Amino acid sequence: MIEKLLERAKSGDRVALSKLITIIEKNSEKRKEIIKRIFACPAQGKIICFTGPPGVGKSTLIDQVLSILSSEGKKVGVILVDPRSPFTGGSILGDRIRMQRHATNPNIFIRSISCAKNPEGVSRYVKDILKLMSIAGLDYIIVETVGAGQIAVEVSHICHTTVLVLMPNMGDDIQMMKAGILETADIYVINKADIQGADLTEAYLRDNIEKRDGWMPPIIKTVGYNKATVIPLVEKIKEHLSKEVCRYREKVKGLLKTMFLEYLDELGLRFLENNSNFEKIVDDVSTCKKDYYTATEELFDMLKKEVLKDDKRN
Amino acid sequence: MRKRILVAKVGLDGHDRGAKVVARALKNAGFEVIYTGIRQSPEQVVETAIQEDVDLIGLSCLSGAHIPLFRRVMELLKEKNIKIPVFCGGTIPPDDIPILKKMGIKEVFGPGSSLKDIVEKVREMVAK
Numbered sequence: 001m002i003e004k005l006l007e008r009a010k011s012g013d014r015v016a017l018s019k020l021i022t023i024i025e026k027n028s029e030k031r032k033e034i035i036k037r038i039f040a041c042p043a044q045g046k047i048i049c050f051t052g053p054p055g056v057g058k059s060t061l062i063d064q065v066l067s068i069l070s071s072e073g074k075k076v077g078v079i080l081v082d083p084r085s086p087f088t089g090g091s092i093l094g095d096r097i098r099m100q101r102h103a104t105n106p107n108i109f110i111r112s113i114s115c116a117k118n119p120e121g122v123s124r125y126v127k128d129i130l131k132l133m134s135i136a137g138l139d140y141i142i143v144e145t146v147g148a149g150q151i152a153v154e155v156s157h158i159c160h161t162t163v164l165v166l167m168p169n170m171g172d173d174i175q176m177m178k179a180g181i182l183e184t185a186d187i188y189v190i191n192k193a194d195i196q197g198a199d200l201t202e203a204y205l206r207d208n209i210e211k212r213d214g215w216m217p218p219i220i221k222t223v224g225y226n227k228a229t230v231i232p233l234v235e236k237i238k239e240h241l242s243k244e245v246c247r248y249r250e251k252v253k254g255l256l257k258t259m260f261l262e263y264l265d266e267l268g269l270r271f272l273e274n275n276s277n278f279e280k281i282v283d284d285v286s287t288c289k290k291d292y293y294t295a296t297e298e299l300f301d302m303l304k305k306e307v308l309k310d311d312k313r314n
Numbered sequence: 315m316r317k318r319i320l321v322a323k324v325g326l327d328g329h330d331r332g333a334k335v336v337a338r339a340l341k342n343a344g345f346e347v348i349y350t351g352i353r354q355s356p357e358q359v360v361e362t363a364i365q366e367d368v369d370l371i372g373l374s375c376l377s378g379a380h381i382p383l384f385r386r387v388m389e390l391l392k393e394k395n396i397k398i399p400v401f402c403g404g405t406i407p408p409d410d411i412p413i414l415k416k417m418g419i420k421e422v423f424g425p426g427s428s429l430k431d432i433v434e435k436v437r438e439m440v441a442k
Contacts, residue, residue, distance in 0.1 A: 015396075018367040026315040089316060090341035096362070097351040103358040103365075110365055114316070114346050 002034060010041075012075075012137040014109050021111055024128050035128055038135050045077065045134035045141045046241050047158065052165035057191040058144050059098035060224035061165060066099060067227065068234045069140060070107050077109045077138040079129055081145045084114040095144060109138070124262065127158040127255070156184045157255040161240045163233070165189045166205070168197035186217055186240050189233060193221035213247055215240065271303050317440040318368040322350045322359045324387065327377035332403060336372065339429040340436060356386035363391075363398055369440045373402040380406055381413060388417045399439050403427065 002023070008016035024031045050058045062078060069076050080095035093112035102108045113126065126143065133141045143159065156162045164185035188209065190201050202219055209217050218236050222229045272278050281298065284290040321337045323330055330352050337347045348366045350358070363371050373384055384402060391398065402414065403423035411422045421435050 015364055018365055022315075022367045084316075084346075085341065088342050089344045091316075091346050092337055092341045093346060093348045094351075097349060100350050100354065100358060100362070103350075103361045104355075110362075112348050112366060 002030065002037070006034070006037060009132070009136045017077075017109065017133070017136050018111070020132055021129050024125050024132065025113070028125075031125055031128055035131060038132065041135045043131070043134035045136070045138040046160045047130050047134060047141045047143065048237055048241075049156065049159035049162045050142060050144045050165060051146075051162065051185075052189075053170070054146055056165045056167045056170075057224040058165050059095045061189065061191060061222060061230060061233070062142055062144060063099040063102070064224065064227050064230040065142065065234055065237075066102050066105075066108055068231060070102070070105055073107070074139040075107045075137060077133040077136065077141045078111065079126065079133070079141070079143045080110065080112045081115050081126060081143065082112060083146060109133075130158055157251050157258060161186050161237055163187045163189055163237065165191050166201065167192040168195045168201045170201065186215065187233070187236050188217055188219045190219065190221045191224055193229070194223045215243060268303070271306065272299075275299075275302065277302065316344065316346045317370065318346045318348065318366060319370045319372055319436065319440070320348045320350065320359070320363050320366060320368045321372045321374070322354045322362070323352045323374045324354050324356060324359060324383040325375055325377050325379050326353060327375065327379075328352050329376040330374075332376070333372075333374040335429070336374070336403065336423075336432060339433055340372075343433045343436075345436070356383060356390055359387055360390040360394065360396065364394070364396060368398060370436065371398055371400045372436075373400060373404075375402070375404040375406075378405070380404055381410060384414060384419060385417055388419070399442070401436070401439060403432075 002020075005016045005020050005023075009020055020034065024034060050062055052058055059080070066076055066078070078099070080093065082091055082093045082095055084091040091114035093114060096103075096110050096112055099110060102110065111129075113129070115126070126145075130141055130143060162185045164187070166188065167190060188205055190198055190205070192198075198221055202221065205219055209219070220233045220236060222233055224230075278299070281290070281295050285292050285295050319340055321333055321340070323333050334349075337349050340347050348362070348368060350362055354362075359371065359373070371387075373380075373387060375383055380402065384400075388400065391400070399420050400418070401421040401423070402419055406414070406422055406424045408424070411424075414422050420439050423432055423435075
Protein backbone atom coordinates (compact mmCIF):
# COMPACT_ATOMS: atom_id res chain seq x y z
CA MET A 1 0.00 0.00 0.00
CA ILE A 2 2.85 2.38 0.88
CA GLU A 3 4.55 1.69 -2.44
CA LYS A 4 1.40 2.72 -4.34
CA LEU A 5 0.83 5.82 -2.22
CA LEU A 6 4.46 6.86 -2.76
CA GLU A 7 4.13 6.52 -6.52
CA ARG A 8 1.01 8.68 -6.45
CA ALA A 9 2.60 11.25 -4.12
CA LYS A 10 5.67 11.54 -6.36
CA SER A 11 3.44 12.39 -9.31
CA GLY A 12 1.84 15.18 -7.30
CA ASP A 13 -1.30 13.47 -5.92
CA ARG A 14 -2.14 15.43 -2.78
CA VAL A 15 -4.61 12.91 -1.33
CA ALA A 16 -1.79 10.34 -1.36
CA LEU A 17 0.67 12.82 0.16
CA SER A 18 -1.82 13.66 2.89
CA LYS A 19 -2.39 9.97 3.69
CA LEU A 20 1.36 9.32 3.83
CA ILE A 21 1.84 12.18 6.28
CA THR A 22 -0.82 10.61 8.50
CA ILE A 23 1.00 7.28 8.34
CA ILE A 24 4.26 8.97 9.37
CA GLU A 25 2.46 10.60 12.30
CA LYS A 26 0.71 7.43 13.41
CA ASN A 27 3.06 4.54 12.92
CA SER A 28 6.75 4.56 13.85
CA GLU A 29 7.54 1.33 12.01
CA LYS A 30 5.89 2.39 8.74
CA ARG A 31 7.56 5.77 9.18
CA LYS A 32 10.95 4.10 8.97
CA GLU A 33 9.82 2.03 6.00
CA ILE A 34 8.77 5.16 4.10
CA ILE A 35 12.08 6.91 4.78
CA LYS A 36 14.12 3.86 3.79
CA ARG A 37 12.21 3.64 0.51
CA ILE A 38 12.52 7.29 -0.45
CA PHE A 39 15.90 8.23 0.96
CA ALA A 40 17.82 7.75 -2.28
CA CYS A 41 15.18 9.47 -4.42
CA PRO A 42 16.30 12.78 -5.85
CA ALA A 43 14.90 15.49 -3.57
CA GLN A 44 14.02 18.54 -5.62
CA GLY A 45 12.18 20.39 -2.83
CA LYS A 46 14.22 22.94 -0.91
CA ILE A 47 13.32 23.19 2.77
CA ILE A 48 12.93 26.64 4.36
CA CYS A 49 12.26 27.05 8.07
CA PHE A 50 10.47 30.02 9.63
CA THR A 51 11.07 30.16 13.35
CA GLY A 52 10.63 32.74 16.08
CA PRO A 53 8.53 33.55 19.14
CA PRO A 54 4.72 33.31 19.06
CA GLY A 55 2.91 36.32 17.65
CA VAL A 56 5.71 37.89 15.60
CA GLY A 57 3.87 37.18 12.35
CA LYS A 58 5.46 34.02 10.94
CA SER A 59 2.21 32.67 9.48
CA THR A 60 1.29 35.99 7.90
CA LEU A 61 4.75 36.26 6.32
CA ILE A 62 4.47 32.73 4.97
CA ASP A 63 1.11 33.69 3.46
CA GLN A 64 2.84 36.49 1.49
CA VAL A 65 5.75 34.24 0.53
CA LEU A 66 3.22 31.74 -0.80
CA SER A 67 1.52 34.30 -3.00
CA ILE A 68 4.89 35.49 -4.36
CA LEU A 69 6.17 31.97 -5.09
CA SER A 70 2.89 30.72 -6.54
CA SER A 71 2.67 33.72 -8.86
CA GLU A 72 6.00 32.49 -10.27
CA GLY A 73 4.33 29.13 -10.91
CA LYS A 74 6.24 27.38 -8.13
CA LYS A 75 4.78 24.46 -6.20
CA VAL A 76 5.04 24.89 -2.44
CA GLY A 77 4.30 22.63 0.52
CA VAL A 78 3.83 24.04 4.01
CA ILE A 79 4.10 22.30 7.38
CA LEU A 80 2.78 24.27 10.34
CA VAL A 81 3.78 23.08 13.79
CA ASP A 82 1.70 24.18 16.77
CA PRO A 83 2.04 23.08 20.40
CA ARG A 84 -0.04 20.34 21.96
CA SER A 85 -1.43 20.67 25.49
CA PRO A 86 0.62 18.64 27.94
CA PHE A 87 -2.51 18.32 30.10
CA THR A 88 -5.22 17.08 27.72
CA GLY A 89 -3.18 16.13 24.65
CA GLY A 90 -5.48 18.36 22.62
CA SER A 91 -4.49 21.24 20.40
CA ILE A 92 -5.82 24.07 18.29
CA LEU A 93 -3.95 24.22 15.04
CA GLY A 94 -4.62 27.77 13.98
CA ASP A 95 -1.64 28.81 11.83
CA ARG A 96 -3.35 28.03 8.58
CA ILE A 97 -6.07 30.59 9.25
CA ARG A 98 -3.54 33.22 8.01
CA MET A 99 -3.11 31.47 4.68
CA GLN A 100 -6.55 30.05 3.91
CA ARG A 101 -6.75 32.12 0.71
CA HIS A 102 -4.31 29.58 -0.73
CA ALA A 103 -6.40 26.56 0.34
CA THR A 104 -7.76 25.89 -3.14
CA ASN A 105 -4.56 26.78 -5.03
CA PRO A 106 -3.50 23.54 -6.78
CA ASN A 107 0.19 24.53 -6.45
CA ILE A 108 0.05 24.81 -2.67
CA PHE A 109 -0.31 22.09 -0.04
CA ILE A 110 -0.69 23.07 3.62
CA ARG A 111 -0.63 20.68 6.55
CA SER A 112 -0.85 21.42 10.31
CA ILE A 113 0.90 19.28 12.90
CA SER A 114 0.78 19.35 16.66
CA CYS A 115 3.87 18.73 18.70
CA ALA A 116 4.39 17.82 22.29
CA LYS A 117 6.67 20.07 24.25
CA ASN A 118 9.60 17.73 24.14
CA PRO A 119 13.06 19.23 24.60
CA GLU A 120 13.60 19.40 20.86
CA GLY A 121 10.38 21.32 20.36
CA VAL A 122 9.78 19.67 17.04
CA SER A 123 8.03 16.34 16.83
CA ARG A 124 10.68 13.82 16.02
CA TYR A 125 8.97 12.89 12.80
CA VAL A 126 8.75 16.40 11.37
CA LYS A 127 12.04 15.73 9.60
CA ASP A 128 10.48 12.60 8.06
CA ILE A 129 7.47 14.56 6.81
CA LEU A 130 9.83 17.16 5.31
CA LYS A 131 11.88 14.43 3.66
CA LEU A 132 8.70 12.94 2.19
CA MET A 133 7.54 16.30 0.88
CA SER A 134 10.91 16.97 -0.71
CA ILE A 135 10.27 14.13 -3.19
CA ALA A 136 6.61 14.96 -3.79
CA GLY A 137 7.05 17.20 -6.81
CA LEU A 138 7.25 20.42 -4.79
CA ASP A 139 9.79 23.17 -5.48
CA TYR A 140 9.84 24.53 -1.93
CA ILE A 141 8.80 23.21 1.46
CA ILE A 142 8.21 25.75 4.19
CA VAL A 143 8.11 24.66 7.83
CA GLU A 144 6.91 26.95 10.60
CA THR A 145 7.86 26.25 14.20
CA VAL A 146 7.37 28.05 17.46
CA GLY A 147 10.35 28.70 19.60
CA ALA A 148 13.99 29.42 19.31
CA GLY A 149 17.28 28.54 20.95
CA GLN A 150 17.79 24.81 21.15
CA ILE A 151 14.76 24.20 18.99
CA ALA A 152 16.06 26.37 16.20
CA VAL A 153 19.37 24.50 16.33
CA GLU A 154 17.49 21.21 15.92
CA VAL A 155 15.42 22.49 13.01
CA SER A 156 18.39 23.97 11.23
CA HIS A 157 19.79 20.45 10.73
CA ILE A 158 16.89 19.53 8.46
CA CYS A 159 16.46 22.78 6.57
CA HIS A 160 18.38 24.36 3.73
CA THR A 161 17.59 27.88 4.92
CA THR A 162 16.47 29.05 8.37
CA VAL A 163 14.65 32.37 8.72
CA LEU A 164 14.37 33.82 12.22
CA VAL A 165 11.44 36.20 12.60
CA LEU A 166 11.55 38.87 15.31
CA MET A 167 9.67 42.11 15.89
CA PRO A 168 10.49 45.53 17.34
CA ASN A 169 10.86 46.02 21.10
CA MET A 170 11.58 42.40 21.90
CA GLY A 171 14.50 43.12 24.15
CA ASP A 172 17.73 45.06 24.30
CA ASP A 173 21.22 44.17 23.12
CA ILE A 174 21.84 41.87 26.10
CA GLN A 175 18.90 39.68 25.04
CA MET A 176 20.40 39.54 21.56
CA MET A 177 23.76 38.45 22.93
CA LYS A 178 22.31 35.39 24.66
CA ALA A 179 23.53 32.20 23.11
CA GLY A 180 21.40 30.05 20.87
CA ILE A 181 18.82 32.18 19.18
CA LEU A 182 21.06 34.24 16.95
CA GLU A 183 23.61 31.62 16.07
CA THR A 184 21.54 29.45 13.81
CA ALA A 185 19.57 31.58 11.41
CA ASP A 186 20.64 32.32 7.85
CA ILE A 187 18.27 35.26 7.44
CA TYR A 188 16.86 37.60 10.08
CA VAL A 189 13.52 39.30 9.72
CA ILE A 190 12.19 42.16 11.79
CA ASN A 191 8.49 41.94 11.06
CA LYS A 192 5.93 44.59 12.01
CA ALA A 193 8.64 47.07 11.05
CA ASP A 194 6.07 49.84 10.89
CA ILE A 195 6.03 49.82 14.70
CA GLN A 196 8.28 52.36 16.35
CA GLY A 197 11.55 50.82 17.52
CA ALA A 198 12.31 48.72 14.45
CA ASP A 199 15.53 50.64 13.72
CA LEU A 200 16.84 50.13 17.25
CA THR A 201 16.04 46.41 17.13
CA GLU A 202 17.90 46.25 13.83
CA ALA A 203 20.91 48.01 15.35
CA TYR A 204 21.01 45.63 18.34
CA LEU A 205 20.72 42.70 15.98
CA ARG A 206 23.42 43.92 13.60
CA ASP A 207 25.92 44.15 16.46
CA ASN A 208 25.43 40.48 17.23
CA ILE A 209 25.44 38.82 13.84
CA GLU A 210 28.59 37.45 12.35
CA LYS A 211 29.62 36.02 9.02
CA ARG A 212 29.38 32.23 9.01
CA ASP A 213 30.72 29.90 6.34
CA GLY A 214 31.08 32.72 3.88
CA TRP A 215 27.52 33.96 4.36
CA MET A 216 26.69 37.21 6.12
CA PRO A 217 23.14 36.75 7.43
CA PRO A 218 21.06 39.69 6.19
CA ILE A 219 18.49 41.58 8.27
CA ILE A 220 15.27 42.32 6.42
CA LYS A 221 12.53 44.56 7.71
CA THR A 222 9.04 43.50 6.68
CA VAL A 223 5.44 44.44 7.27
CA GLY A 224 3.41 41.25 7.08
CA TYR A 225 0.36 42.65 5.33
CA ASN A 226 2.44 44.57 2.77
CA LYS A 227 3.53 42.20 0.03
CA ALA A 228 6.11 44.63 -1.40
CA THR A 229 8.14 44.44 1.83
CA VAL A 230 8.26 40.64 1.64
CA ILE A 231 9.68 40.46 -1.90
CA PRO A 232 13.28 41.22 -0.72
CA LEU A 233 12.93 38.38 1.80
CA VAL A 234 11.99 35.91 -0.93
CA GLU A 235 14.97 37.11 -3.01
CA LYS A 236 17.36 36.58 -0.08
CA ILE A 237 15.95 33.12 0.59
CA LYS A 238 16.60 32.19 -3.04
CA GLU A 239 20.12 33.64 -2.90
CA HIS A 240 20.90 31.65 0.24
CA LEU A 241 19.44 28.46 -1.22
CA SER A 242 21.68 28.79 -4.26
CA LYS A 243 24.78 29.00 -2.03
CA GLU A 244 23.73 26.51 0.63
CA VAL A 245 24.97 23.25 -0.80
CA CYS A 246 28.45 23.46 0.72
CA ARG A 247 27.13 23.14 4.28
CA TYR A 248 24.93 20.12 3.63
CA ARG A 249 27.40 17.54 4.92
CA GLU A 250 27.87 19.51 8.13
CA LYS A 251 24.12 19.55 8.71
CA VAL A 252 23.83 15.82 8.11
CA LYS A 253 26.53 15.36 10.73
CA GLY A 254 24.52 17.44 13.21
CA LEU A 255 21.35 15.53 12.40
CA LEU A 256 22.99 12.13 12.83
CA LYS A 257 24.46 13.23 16.14
CA THR A 258 21.03 14.32 17.37
CA MET A 259 19.37 11.15 16.14
CA PHE A 260 22.01 8.94 17.71
CA LEU A 261 21.65 10.72 21.06
CA GLU A 262 17.84 10.37 20.83
CA TYR A 263 18.34 6.67 20.22
CA LEU A 264 20.60 6.34 23.26
CA ASP A 265 18.09 8.31 25.28
CA GLU A 266 15.29 5.90 24.43
CA LEU A 267 17.55 2.90 24.99
CA GLY A 268 18.55 4.25 28.40
CA LEU A 269 14.98 4.93 29.48
CA ARG A 270 13.87 1.44 28.44
CA PHE A 271 16.81 -0.06 30.30
CA LEU A 272 15.97 1.82 33.51
CA GLU A 273 12.30 0.86 33.30
CA ASN A 274 13.14 -2.84 32.99
CA ASN A 275 16.03 -2.89 35.42
CA SER A 276 15.23 -4.60 38.71
CA ASN A 277 18.33 -3.15 40.41
CA PHE A 278 17.36 0.45 39.72
CA GLU A 279 15.05 0.86 42.74
CA LYS A 280 17.74 -0.61 45.00
CA ILE A 281 20.29 1.90 43.70
CA VAL A 282 17.79 4.73 44.25
CA ASP A 283 17.47 3.56 47.87
CA ASP A 284 21.27 3.52 48.28
CA VAL A 285 21.66 7.04 46.92
CA SER A 286 18.75 8.45 48.90
CA THR A 287 20.19 7.04 52.13
CA CYS A 288 23.68 8.27 51.20
CA LYS A 289 25.14 4.74 51.08
CA LYS A 290 26.30 5.50 47.60
CA ASP A 291 27.06 8.76 45.79
CA TYR A 292 25.29 9.56 42.54
CA TYR A 293 28.42 9.45 40.39
CA THR A 294 29.19 5.90 41.47
CA ALA A 295 25.54 4.93 40.99
CA THR A 296 25.51 6.32 37.44
CA GLU A 297 28.71 4.46 36.57
CA GLU A 298 27.29 1.21 37.94
CA LEU A 299 24.12 1.64 35.90
CA PHE A 300 26.14 2.30 32.78
CA ASP A 301 28.22 -0.85 33.39
CA MET A 302 25.01 -2.86 33.68
CA LEU A 303 23.71 -1.35 30.44
CA LYS A 304 26.96 -2.21 28.66
CA LYS A 305 26.74 -5.83 29.83
CA GLU A 306 23.15 -6.06 28.66
CA VAL A 307 23.97 -4.68 25.22
CA LEU A 308 26.86 -7.18 24.87
CA LYS A 309 24.57 -10.01 25.93
CA ASP A 310 22.05 -8.98 23.27
CA ASP A 311 24.85 -8.90 20.70
CA LYS A 312 25.86 -12.49 21.41
CA ARG A 313 22.27 -13.65 21.18
CA ASN A 314 21.91 -12.09 17.76
CA MET B 315 -2.99 8.96 17.39
CA ARG B 316 -5.20 11.90 18.25
CA LYS B 317 -8.30 12.31 16.16
CA ARG B 318 -8.21 15.38 13.93
CA ILE B 319 -11.24 17.63 13.52
CA LEU B 320 -11.70 20.52 11.10
CA VAL B 321 -13.80 23.40 12.44
CA ALA B 322 -14.84 25.85 9.73
CA LYS B 323 -17.36 28.58 9.14
CA VAL B 324 -18.83 28.65 5.65
CA GLY B 325 -20.31 31.63 3.93
CA LEU B 326 -20.38 35.33 4.60
CA ASP B 327 -20.97 35.50 8.31
CA GLY B 328 -18.59 36.61 10.99
CA HIS B 329 -20.23 35.12 14.07
CA ASP B 330 -17.41 32.88 15.16
CA ARG B 331 -17.97 32.77 18.93
CA GLY B 332 -19.83 29.46 18.75
CA ALA B 333 -17.26 27.81 16.49
CA LYS B 334 -14.43 29.01 18.75
CA VAL B 335 -16.15 27.75 21.91
CA VAL B 336 -16.71 24.35 20.29
CA ALA B 337 -13.10 24.28 19.01
CA ARG B 338 -11.82 24.98 22.52
CA ALA B 339 -14.05 22.34 24.09
CA LEU B 340 -12.78 19.77 21.58
CA LYS B 341 -9.17 20.77 22.28
CA ASN B 342 -9.80 20.34 26.02
CA ALA B 343 -11.28 16.92 25.29
CA GLY B 344 -7.95 15.91 23.72
CA PHE B 345 -8.69 16.38 20.03
CA GLU B 346 -6.48 18.03 17.45
CA VAL B 347 -8.56 20.88 16.09
CA ILE B 348 -7.71 22.56 12.80
CA TYR B 349 -9.44 25.91 12.92
CA THR B 350 -9.82 27.78 9.64
CA GLY B 351 -11.97 30.66 10.85
CA ILE B 352 -14.65 32.65 9.11
CA ARG B 353 -15.77 33.20 5.52
CA GLN B 354 -14.69 29.92 4.05
CA SER B 355 -16.07 28.64 0.76
CA PRO B 356 -17.23 25.01 0.53
CA GLU B 357 -14.29 24.43 -1.83
CA GLN B 358 -11.81 25.73 0.79
CA VAL B 359 -13.36 23.52 3.46
CA VAL B 360 -13.14 20.35 1.39
CA GLU B 361 -9.61 21.09 0.11
CA THR B 362 -8.47 21.77 3.69
CA ALA B 363 -10.06 18.54 4.92
CA ILE B 364 -8.10 16.63 2.26
CA GLN B 365 -4.75 18.29 2.98
CA GLU B 366 -5.16 17.97 6.74
CA ASP B 367 -6.49 14.38 6.47
CA VAL B 368 -9.06 14.99 9.19
CA ASP B 369 -11.32 12.41 10.81
CA LEU B 370 -14.32 14.71 11.11
CA ILE B 371 -15.56 18.03 9.70
CA GLY B 372 -17.50 20.51 11.84
CA LEU B 373 -19.37 23.27 9.96
CA SER B 374 -20.80 26.38 11.52
CA CYS B 375 -23.21 28.85 9.97
CA LEU B 376 -25.32 31.59 11.54
CA SER B 377 -26.32 33.49 8.42
CA GLY B 378 -29.35 31.39 7.50
CA ALA B 379 -27.67 30.05 4.35
CA HIS B 380 -26.77 26.72 5.94
CA ILE B 381 -28.82 24.56 3.56
CA PRO B 382 -27.23 25.58 0.22
CA LEU B 383 -23.73 25.97 1.75
CA PHE B 384 -23.67 22.66 3.62
CA ARG B 385 -25.23 20.93 0.60
CA ARG B 386 -22.34 22.15 -1.58
CA VAL B 387 -19.82 20.80 0.95
CA MET B 388 -21.55 17.41 0.95
CA GLU B 389 -21.64 17.39 -2.89
CA LEU B 390 -17.93 18.23 -3.16
CA LEU B 391 -17.02 15.46 -0.70
CA LYS B 392 -19.04 13.02 -2.79
CA GLU B 393 -17.54 14.25 -6.09
CA LYS B 394 -14.01 13.77 -4.75
CA ASN B 395 -14.94 10.46 -3.14
CA ILE B 396 -13.84 11.64 0.29
CA LYS B 397 -15.49 9.76 3.13
CA ILE B 398 -15.23 12.06 6.15
CA PRO B 399 -18.24 12.41 8.48
CA VAL B 400 -19.68 15.91 8.89
CA PHE B 401 -21.51 17.58 11.80
CA CYS B 402 -22.79 21.11 12.03
CA GLY B 403 -24.02 23.86 14.30
CA GLY B 404 -25.40 27.36 14.27
CA THR B 405 -28.75 29.10 14.24
CA ILE B 406 -30.56 26.26 12.57
CA PRO B 407 -34.37 26.08 12.78
CA PRO B 408 -35.63 22.68 14.00
CA ASP B 409 -37.54 22.22 10.73
CA ASP B 410 -34.25 22.20 8.80
CA ILE B 411 -32.68 19.39 10.83
CA PRO B 412 -34.29 16.55 8.84
CA ILE B 413 -33.21 18.23 5.58
CA LEU B 414 -29.59 18.45 6.79
CA LYS B 415 -29.60 14.87 8.04
CA LYS B 416 -30.94 13.73 4.67
CA MET B 417 -27.89 15.33 3.03
CA GLY B 418 -25.76 12.99 5.13
CA ILE B 419 -24.84 15.32 7.99
CA LYS B 420 -24.44 13.17 11.09
CA GLU B 421 -25.37 15.58 13.88
CA VAL B 422 -26.89 19.05 14.11
CA PHE B 423 -26.30 21.26 17.16
CA GLY B 424 -28.57 24.27 17.39
CA PRO B 425 -28.55 27.13 19.90
CA GLY B 426 -28.47 25.94 23.51
CA SER B 427 -26.59 22.71 22.80
CA SER B 428 -24.41 21.61 25.69
CA LEU B 429 -20.66 21.25 25.14
CA LYS B 430 -20.70 17.97 27.04
CA ASP B 431 -23.26 16.61 24.59
CA ILE B 432 -21.25 17.86 21.59
CA VAL B 433 -18.01 16.28 22.85
CA GLU B 434 -19.80 12.99 23.55
CA LYS B 435 -21.38 12.85 20.09
CA VAL B 436 -18.08 13.81 18.46
CA ARG B 437 -16.38 10.90 20.26
CA GLU B 438 -19.05 8.58 18.85
CA MET B 439 -18.70 9.99 15.35
CA VAL B 440 -14.90 9.60 15.16
CA ALA B 441 -15.04 6.15 16.72
CA LYS B 442 -17.07 4.76 13.81
